[in-house]
Amino acid sequence: MSDQHNSSNIYERFAQVMQQTRDLVSNMEQLQDQITAILEENVELSIENEHLRQIVKKGQAKHDDNHLSGSRQNLKELYQQGFHVCSEYYGKRLAPNESCTFCLDAIFGHDQGMTK
Structure with missing residues (x-):
């Protein structure tokens, strides 16, 4: 009976570790999605920032003109x-x-x- 109890305990521990691994993978996928969203936003903001720099440069040129x-x-x-x-x-x-x-x-x- 001791062997059966140990086998049951090992199976439960294995099932618990498997669930923890699934949870970890799920968390990593969520983090990956968040990182992707942040990187996309960063690229958009970089493009917008460059556009605004060009507008400011044009404004400074106008400032020099008038x-x-x-x-x-x-x-x-x-x-x-x-x-x-x-x-x-x-x-x-x-x-x-x-x-x-x-x-x-x-x-x-x-x-x-x-x-x-």
Whole structure:
């Protein structure tokens, strides 16, 4: 009976190790899927990052052309669309054909004059 008890115990241990191995393989497959997803996302972000670098480079080239920083260029575009960009009236609509000295000063600064 002792041999039968030992055989049963060995079989149970073997079954337990087999289940642990299956669980380990399942966990490894899940990790592999996660690693694959992360690597794919990394490639996508690298491509997007390179695209954004190119856009920034173009923006810097434009900055050199018209001597306005990117943020001031954005303010100029908002102003040209009819919105105040000065701290006094920021976001309010300009009346038709209205100009605002404060907005022009915010866009072009003191040293660049008050021209559009």
